[in-house]
Amino acid sequence: MHKKKALVIGSGFAGLSAAINLAAKNFDVTVLEKNTTIGGRARHFSESGFSFDMGPSWYWMPDVFESFFNKFGKSVSDYYELIRLDPSYQVVYEGGDFMPIPAKMTELESLFESIEGGAGLRLREFLKQAAYKYEVGINKLVYKPGRSLTEFASLKLLVDVVRMDVFQSMSKHVRKFFKHPKLIQLMEFPVLFLGALPENTPALYSLMNYADMSLGTWYPKGGMHKIVEAMGSLAEEMGVRLLTDHEVKKINHQNGKAVSVDTNHGEIAADVIIAGADYHHVETKLLDQQSRNYSDQYWQKRVMAPSSLLYYVGLNKKLDGLLHHNLFFDTDFTPHAHDIYTDPKWPEKPLFYASLTSKTDDTVAPEGCENLFLLIPVAPGLQETEEIREQYFNMIVKRMEEHTGQSILKHIVYKRSFAHRDFVKDYNSFKGNAYGLANTLTQTAILKPSLKSKKLKNLYYTGQLTVPGPGVPPSLISGIVVADEVEKDMF
């Protein structure tokens, strides 16, 4: 039988996942990627003996990755070696105080108890509730395509949704259990991955604490791009064509159906198109006005997840006192959060995150050297310049020098920065966002940009701006969900 031709725009995790899932459903799949390498925001590069992951660095929810590969008769271990980090990460406080977060639950409970009497047992109860949310959230809710409220209409699921604290904020929920500012900050940190403040994030997302503390922080040896390589290999094994340096310029349509795309290498015909590039870009640059789902006004009202100032740095020495993942919470987050979410502007004294994969992996830096990845979350849509990048770099390196008591600046042998302009240029990112659309209550499930075009019946969307949301595991799931919808609609 003639196989239906599916074109996937973009080779991020969502695009690759959609491609693999469609190939398994017997589609003839081609992925069109504008960049010269696959992986989207999770690309990597090597320079001067250092190997840098460009985007994601936290491997959480290992079960989602395992079940993804299991669907195709594979296992994560067929492609890469996973290492559980212990401590999982550390938090750095003002005055040089460090708090490593142990991977073992008994040690974690003791740590909580040592900070606040009774907090050890309360952590156990908090994580018990979070486990339930994870079970229902990750195994049932995130696989809903969000096309209609009827998807949530089963009585059992409605009861689950209510039990899952959808209408209470994460901020209130955490404060019911803990009082000490250090514990509150620690429990609220994971929802920052979802792109919104804890007061605007439903307490359903305490499932992220379960992912953090119970399931653990892992690292694929070689770096996060090992996941991309694994998915690229699996896609090719399944007959998917991965065409890099293929930028889609336009989606052509006839009689209410998408029929082909124009690329920098000419026109390519399709029976179905799955857009894994940033949703806003696809709507405003690849489609004509009448084929768009949403107006400009709609997009301007969306709450985007932050953008980031990123630095990839090679040091010609080892640094003491830092771990693989380090959260610099050495300053008050309130004014920084205000500058990201409420009144977008450059922050005066931002929090930041430092990752040193060379603490775990000797393949990512030359011997005796350190591989340093620095991230400052900032508001999307800001105007940035080389001077601004330099100013923030010097600011956070100085803080790291103060905290570790070691010189860093004069040991830099490689440095590259990446910010808004690069997000726009490399990924066609809306306002230079780093990780999509914030997971606020009014941007959840059916309230997210729809995974299906309302105008062209064979055009679909996947990725971090549609269901289920930002992050590597949700992007993998997004590809699965969209492939299932395509199959349902076309057969």
Ligand SMILES: Cc1cc2nc3c(=O)[nH]c(=O)nc-3n(C[C@H](O)[C@H](O)[C@H](O)COP(=O)(O)OP(=O)(O)OC[C@H]3O[C@@H](n4cnc5c(N)ncnc54)[C@H](O)[C@@H]3O)c2cc1C
């Ligand atoms: C700095 C940073 C840190 C992060 N940290 C973490 C983390 O630690 N853990 C975690 O789970 N998640 C993290 N995330 C989020 C996670 O990386 C993303 O949610 C996920 O990678 C998004 O995948 P995607 O497929 O939706 O989008 P993308 O990866 O952006 O893929 C879209 C692809 O479409 C391509 N494209 C765009 N326009 C066109 C066009 N016209 N034609 C052809 N191709 C086109 C782009 O080049 C890109 O390859 C982080 C993200 C960033 C940026």
